[in-house]
Amino acid sequence: xxxxxxxAVAGGASTAAxxxxxxxxxxxxxxxxxxxxxxxxxGLPYYIGNVISDRNKLFVQTATAFNSRFNxxxxxxxxxxxxxxxxxxxxxxxLLTNDEYTESYDKLVLSPGAEPMRxxxxxxxxxxxxxxxxxxxxDYIKGYIDEKGAKSAVVIGxxxxxxxxxxxxxxxxxxxxxxxxxxxxxxxxxxxxxxxxQQHIRAQGVELLLQTKVEGxxxxxxxxxxxxxxxxxxxxxxxxxxxxxxxxxxxxxNAGLKTGRTGAIVVNEYLQTSDPHVYAVGxxxxxxxxxxxxxxxxxxxxxxxxxxxxxxxxxxxxNKHRYKGAINTAIVKVFEMTGGSTGMASKHLTxxxxxxxxxxxxxxxxxGYYPGSRQMTIQIAFxxxxxxxxxxxxxxxxxxxxxxxxxxxxxxxxxxxxDLMEFEHAYAPPxxxxxxxxxxxxxxxxxxxxxxxxxxxxxxxxxxxxDAFLLDVRNPEEFHDGAINGAVNIPVNEIRSALADLPRDRxxxxxxxxxxxxxxxxxILLQNGFNxxxxxxxxxxxxxxxxxxxxxxxxxxxxxxxS
Numbered sequence: 001x002x003x004x005x006x007x008a009v010a011g012g013a014s015t016a017a018x019x020x021x022x023x024x025x026x027x028x029x030x031x032x033x034x035x036x037x038x039x040x041x042x043g044l045p046y047y048i049g050n051v052i053s054d055r056n057k058l059f060v061q062t063a064t065a066f067n068s069r070f071n072x073x074x075x076x077x078x079x080x081x082x083x084x085x086x087x088x089x090x091x092x093x094x095l096l097t098n099d100e101y102t103e104s105y106d107k108l109v110l111s112p113g114a115e116p117m118r119x120x121x122x123x124x125x126x127x128x129x130x131x132x133x134x135x136x137x138x139d140y141i142k143g144y145i146d147e148k149g150a151k152s153a154v155v156i157g158x159x160x161x162x163x164x165x166x167x168x169x170x171x172x173x174x175x176x177x178x179x180x181x182x183x184x185x186x187x188x189x190x191x192x193x194x195x196x197x198q199q200h201i202r203a204q205g206v207e208l209l210l211q212t213k214v215e216g217x218x219x220x221x222x223x224x225x226x227x228x229x230x231x232x233x234x235x236x237x238x239x240x241x242x243x244x245x246x247x248x249x250x251x252x253x254n255a256g257l258k259t260g261r262t263g264a265i266v267v268n269e270y271l272q273t274s275d276p277h278v279y280a281v282g283x284x285x286x287x288x289x290x291x292x293x294x295x296x297x298x299x300x301x302x303x304x305x306x307x308x309x310x311x312x313x314x315x316x317x318x319n320k321h322r323y324k325g326a327i328n329t330a331i332v333k334v335f336e337m338t339g340g341s342t343g344m345a346s347k348h349l350t351x352x353x354x355x356x357x358x359x360x361x362x363x364x365x366x367x368g369y370y371p372g373s374r375q376m377t378i379q380i381a382f383x384x385x386x387x388x389x390x391x392x393x394x395x396x397x398x399x400x401x402x403x404x405x406x407x408x409x410x411x412x413x414x415x416x417x418x419d420l421m422e423f424e425h426a427y428a429p430p431x432x433x434x435x436x437x438x439x440x441x442x443x444x445x446x447x448x449x450x451x452x453x454x455x456x457x458x459x460x461x462x463x464x465x466x467d468a469f470l471l472d473v474r475n476p477e478e479f480h481d482g483a484i485n486g487a488v489n490i491p492v493n494e495i496r497s498a499l500a501d502l503p504r505d506r507x508x509x510x511x512x513x514x515x516x517x518x519x520x521x522x523x524i525l526l527q528n529g530f531n532x533x534x535x536x537x538x539x540x541x542x543x544x545x546x547x548x549x550x551x552x553x554x555x556x557x558x559x560x561x562x563s
Contacts, residue, residue, distance in 0.1 A: 213229040
């Protein structure tokens, strides 16, 4: 048997290595148009920022080592230009010599990845404007910063890579401006979690411009100028375009393979394309999302590597191993904080027409009495009928990753909020609390499901009924340090003695700092005949973060409009 693989980074290299382990005698050829194979592209921003100082550590395997260990014919700097599915051949061109030739296959695996978006804006090809997708891009950026002695940078796009680049450029001592056309950082998460991260980004001295459109670039007196809608200009030494990627499906399209609504290669549950002899993995494919039932791509290294293993098994053994899809579990270091998500955000569930409930909780990373505990915020979305966990997002400092991993497993296996409640974690004071933040998220969700806790959300505060009674149950000191306009302060410990002062014929909206005291107050009122009572999910802490960000964005937009 002869196997050909197109693309030799995450998915392609994993497929090739697994193919050899499964079939020692097969002929395996892997084509890569770049100069390197099997490199850690997720580590590229950290090499630019000198967090990873040894460039060689970016490479999992070199072409020579890959050939030596796996007896695979690795052809770097060679581009596959076309596929003839009828005759089962590919045409290739050596990019160093321009020699062109054809190669036959029994089975073909496509792993061409995705390509960064580079919109046709005026001046887009000016010196000092970069995208980051591969090692060559990294070398260009790092060399440019050193050669020019750069002091400032603009990052356009506030996704995962954009924020990693912002942090690493800031770590080099550059003044950094992040420009994002959307209303928040990290599109996969909801506004509430994004707002917490945005407040932290601003606190580092990074200028964050949201709802801001870039209209072009120009160079004046050796300086790069980023032209914004409304006429504003940001002067900088270099700009990083991080506005997203698109599946590189040109080969597949030209070969007549089926592509989907996102333009990616459609694969079945065995990672097989519309041609039975051609399989595909990685960023260039789209598959059915296990939550929404809609097809989608995922641009993550973890799924790509797992797909490679599954694909190789199916190529060698026949279609035996089903791919269950990805739930887009992702995490990012944002300066001192960490943010991550798994499954579907509430806004995406709403867009898909999936009814759900949302709960936000704040918990310590470990026992509060043990030194170093830091607060983390967990927001979950779950089915209001079955309690199935549909998505989770976390923002915090320590232990974000392990909580996200737990919830990712529950989402992936179709688990429920009751699994969160009963999850048995490893507990000792330096690591967690007897009731872990994952448990707490489940407990609160259960209270919501059982209507022991009736909630309202931060974005509903401004639209409360005119006769609503807003009750702040924090301590007087907290209340005087900042409160929601119109609130009356009665600390939770005094609620029972103040029942006569509360209206029974009006809606009562309670809030505290994080949600717990508000819940306790609500339980007291509900069991004393107050039936129209709700508690603010996430508390004053979440409301303040979201509204602060809302105000900053509004002021920025007003300034741009005036200018």
